[in-house]
Amino acid sequence: MTQYPMTARGAEMLREELNQLKSVERPKIIASIADAREHGDLKENAEYHAAREQQSFCEGRIQDIEGKLSNAQIIDVTKMPNNGKVIFGATVTILNVDNDKETTYRIVGDDEADIKQNLISVNSPIARGLIGKELDDMVNIQTPSGAVEYEIIEVEYL
Numbered sequence: 001m002t003q004y005p006m007t008a009r010g011a012e013m014l015r016e017e018l019n020q021l022k023s024v025e026r027p028k029i030i031a032s033i034a035d036a037r038e039h040g041d042l043k044e045n046a047e048y049h050a051a052r053e054q055q056s057f058c059e060g061r062i063q064d065i066e067g068k069l070s071n072a073q074i075i076d077v078t079k080m081p082n083n084g085k086v087i088f089g090a091t092v093t094i095l096n097v098d099n100d101k102e103t104t105y106r107i108v109g110d111d112e113a114d115i116k117q118n119l120i121s122v123n124s125p126i127a128r129g130l131i132g133k134e135l136d137d138m139v140n141i142q143t144p145s146g147a148v149e150y151e152i153i154e155v156e157y158l
Contacts (some may be wrong), residue, residue, distance in 0.1 A: 002071065003071055003072065003073040004068065004071055004072055004073060004109060004110070005072075005073050005075055005088050005109050005122055006068075006072040006073065006074050006075070006108075006109040006111070006112065007074070007075060007076070007077075007088075007089050007108050007109065007112060008074055008075075008076040008078075009112075010108055010109055010111060010112035011069065011072055011074045013112070014065050014068060014069055014072075014111065015069065017061075017065060018062065018065045018066065018069070021058055021061060021062050021065070022062060025058050026055075026058060026059075026062075029051060029054050029055045029058055030055075032047070032051040032054070033048065033051045033052065033055065035047075036048035036050075036051050068111060072109075075088055075089050076089070077089035077090055077157040077158070078157060078158065080157055082155065082156065082157045084134050084135035084155050085132070085133070085134050085155065086107070086130045086131055086132065086133050086134070086152065086155055087107075087131065087132075087157075088107055088108075088109075088122050088131070089106070089107060089108070089157070090106070090107055090155055090156065090157055091104060091105070091106045091154075091155075091156040091157075091158050092104065092105055092106075092107065092130055092152060092154070092155055092156075093152075093153050093154035093155075093156075094130070094139070094150040094151065094152055094153065095150060095151045095153050096148060096149075096150055097138070097149040097150065097151055098148065098149065102153070103118070104118055104154075105118050105119070105120045105126065105127070105130075106118060106119050106120070106158075107120060107121075107122050107127045107130070107131070108120070108121065108122065109121070109122060110122070110123060125141060125142060125143065126141055129141035129142075129150075130152065133152055134152065134155070135152055135153075135154070135155050136151065136152060136153070137151070137152050138150070138151055139151075139152065
């Protein structure tokens, strides 16, 4: 079975979401279905159908999270010595050589990726170009607008 890399923080966030779904959302949906059933004919009961659809979504998400957690390979970079090498979970600051723009990214699993928070998937082109490189290395990364050259100016294991 394939294992998927995940940071300790990402695994904890999934466990919290799973707990929320099982202990809060599921009971709410069950109550909504029971309430809708009391309104009579189920064929024409929009509340009942909406609650069942919500239940289906909730159960699907619970199964999805449980599957991801069971196949997760949790990697905690804070417990590793920082040797300046870019690895999964590292926070990397890169400098665009063309325009002197600095950007900091944290390389995380697919489920944790959020570009608005500078969390990039380990499978993204930027992360794939950075993994295995070291501090002060020059890296060419293929972007939609063409190849861009970056310099790795900082590697942190936070």
